[in-house]
Amino acid sequence: MNETIPLSERPAVRDRLSTRIIASSVVALVVVLSMIVWTLWLSWQLEGAGGAINDAGSLRMRANLVAVELAKMHVLPGGVHAQRARDQITIQDGILAQLARGNPARPLFLPADPAVLAQMDEVLRIWRQDMTPTALKAIEGAGSDAYLRVLPEFVFQADKLVRMIEADSSSKTSLLRLSQSVLIVIACIGTLTMIYLLYLWIIFPVLRLGEGLRRMAAREFRVRLPVDTHDEFGALATGFNKMADELEGLYGDLEARVVEKTAQLAAQNRELGALYDMAAFLNQPNEIEEMCRGFLDRVMRQFNAGGGTIRTLDPTGENLNMVVSRGLSDAHGRAEHCMKADGCFCGAATRSGGLFIQDVHNIPVPDQFQCSEEGFRGLAVFRIQAQKEVLGSYSLHFVHKLAFSADERHLLETxxxxxxxxxxxxRLSAQARQLAMVQERSLMAQGLHDSIAQSLNFLNLQLQLLDQAAARSDLAEINGLVPLLRAGVDESYQDVRELLGNFRSRLGQGDLLSAVEATVSRFRRQSGIEMMLITDGLAGAPLPPEQQLQVLFILQEALSNVRKHSHASRVEIKIENRHDFRLYVSDDGVGYDPEEVASRTDEHFGRRIMHERAQRMQASLELQARPGGGASVTLLLPASARQAA
Known part of the structure; x- marks a missing residue:
């Protein structure tokens, strides 16, 4: 989360580091620019003085040229030399005028020295008052002697002007060099000063802050930074010190917190270990009494209890029956083997939740309460419940006062x-086994009724007829009844052997094919009927043993019906185990009329048994037949109904 720094903690504008850096940079810039402007001005002055020296030096040459032209006029008379003399005078007037007023564009100007300006006035006076009039007169024919007499003075004054300008330029050149030297010194001093200030203002505080962070990372939480400025680094140092204060406070009792957390983790690990050990034990296939005894032993050992009991509610919910007791006397077990649910502390905990008694001697207890008489002082009782159903309670007895933490109470409740x-x-497993036993007994009873019971009923009728024939001494009828009795006994014997073989059938994973082959071999041996078994090797995923057993029972029942009713000479069996599982049994016997069989009141129980077994494995069973055309049984187990093997 971003937090805004309070205004009171921000440095003032005048104290900010940025203000100082900008101010020092502006001062350095002003000084440097001033020196540069000064040196540029000196250079410009020197350049103008150089132009003035050139023009002032040309004054002597122009004056001498005028004298030369005047002299040529006397030697070679003609107007050409006179005109040249006038041109030189005009050029000289222009040079003097330009020297007097200056020309910044060239540049050209005289130094602002009063002596130089006075000398310039003197040179100008001599030229205009002495030199120019005598030259003009000489051009007109008066002669050049007068001009030549004043020429040396003019040359002298012009030379003096040049020397004065040169002297001024020399002084300005020295001043320019001095200024450049000063600029170099200022640049060096300014650079060193800026380096020092940057080190003092930025680098040193950063190094000091980095050292503080390094020591802080080394867990030296007592380190503090000095706050000797009011700029940004001062604010950083203040924030660092506040952070150090908070970290020192946080880590001050870190060891105690680590010890406390370690103890908590150890306790949680013990609780998890106890829960895991108990869950692993309770998942073992032990009897209820042995399971309760092992549970109580582990809990007592975990919490150092001297005794304990496990009691369950009877179906009425009024009585508590003791299942096991540990660490208690036989008299205690006999006295409290069966108690009213509202007559003891265990019953109270069963109805209202956990109960904790630190010292039983400090509370009124029932007369029949045995715990205090056996030396126990502390008592803790917890519900035994599954989901929302309360099944009973278990108690722990302690020879010392009871002191449980909230975590320990939660563990005991769990x-x-x-x-x-x-x-x-x-209980659910017992009920499931009982239900499976009832269902199997029902199928067994139906099988007995369908086979042996009918055979015995037939034998009973034949015995009655035999008894009547014997009473009449009808030997012929007796001789006719005896083979029927022998055939009935043989049929009953075959049914018994077949039922016993079916009841002994047990399958493991992947044993279906071998069991089918054994059944087919036995049927072929007992009936003499030609058998054809066609399979795909059952290469697909195997069925679980329960579904394999149901398939085998349906096959045995179908073959039993073939043997009893079909009068077939050939039976074909096809088994396919692919995406779906399919069993197909057909014979070439006499067949039957499905409508006629369905309308009979004495329905054949074999058909019903096969349908019930198919429904149990969530498969479909289809029976087809026609009189004289044989019969077939098709069992189809779709992939959606297959169970994991």
Whole structure:
């Protein structure tokens, strides 16, 4: 989360590091620019003085040229030399005028020295008052002697002007060099000063802050930074010190917190270990009494209890029956083997939840309460429940005062829930076994009724007829009844052997093919009927043993019907185990009329048994037949109904 720094903690504008850096940079810039402007001005002055020296030096040459032209006029008379003399005078007037007023564009100007300006006035006066009039007169024919007499003075004054300008330029050149030297010194000093200031203002505070962070990373939480400025680094140092204060406070009791957390983790690991050990034990296939005894032993050992009991509610919910007791006397077990649910602390905990008694001697207890008489002072009772159903309670007895933490109480309550789930699973498993036994007995009874009972009924009728024939001494009828009795006994014997073989059938994973082959071989041997078994090797995923057993029972029942009713000479069996599982049994016997069989009141129980077994494995069973055309049985187990093997 971004937090805004309070205004009171921000440095003032005048104290900010940025203000100082900008101010020092501006001062350095002003000084440097001033020196540069000064040196540029000196250079410009020197350049103008150089132009003035050139023009002032040309004054002497122009004056001498005028004298030369005047002299040529006397030697070679003519107007050409006179005109040249006038041109030189005009050029000289222009040079003097330009020297007097200056020309910044060239540049050209005289130094602002009063002596130089006075000398310039003197040179100008001599030229205009002495030199120019005498030259003009000489051009007109007066002669050049007068001009030549004043020429040396003019040359002298012009030379003096040049020397004065040169002297001024020399002084300005020295001043320019001095200024450049000063600029170099200023640049060096300014650079060193800026380096020092940057080190003092930025580098040193950063190094000091980095050192503080390094020591802080080394867990020296007592380190503090000095706050000797009011700029940004001062604010950083203040923030660092506040952070150090907070970290020192946080880590001050870190060791105690680590010890406390380690103890908590150790306790949680013990609780998890106890829960895991208890869950692993309760999942073992032990009997209820042995399971309760092992549960109680582990809980007592975990919490150093001197005794304990496990009690369950009877179906009415009024009485508590003791399942096991540990560490208690036989008299205690006999006295409290069966108690009213509202007559003891265990019953109170069963109805209202956990109960904790630190010292039983400090509370009024029932007369029949045995715990205090056996030296126990502390008592803790917890519910045994599965989901929302309360199954009973278990108690722990202690020779010392009871002192449980909230975590330990929660663990004991959780253990009670684990025991409740285990007891409920045992009850559900027993009910499932009982239901499976009832269903199997029902199928067994139907099989007996369909086979042996009918055979015995037939034998009973034949015996009655035999008894009547014997009473009449009808030997012929007796001789006719005896083969029927022998055939009935043989049929009953075959049915018994077949039923016993079916009841002994047990399959493991992948044993279906071998069991089918054994059944077919036995049927071929007993009936003498030609058998054809066609399979794909059952290469697909195997069926679980329960579904394999149901398939085998349906096959045995179908073959039993073939043997009893079909009068077939050939039976074909096809088994396919692919995406779906399919069993097909057909014979070439006499067949039957499905409508006629369905309308009979004495329906054949074999058909019903096969349908019930198919429904149990969520498969479909189809029976087809026609009189004189044989019969077939098709069992189809779709992939959606296959169970994992």
């Amino acid at each position: 253990l009670g829930q684990h025991l409740g789930v285990a007891l409920e699973n045992r």
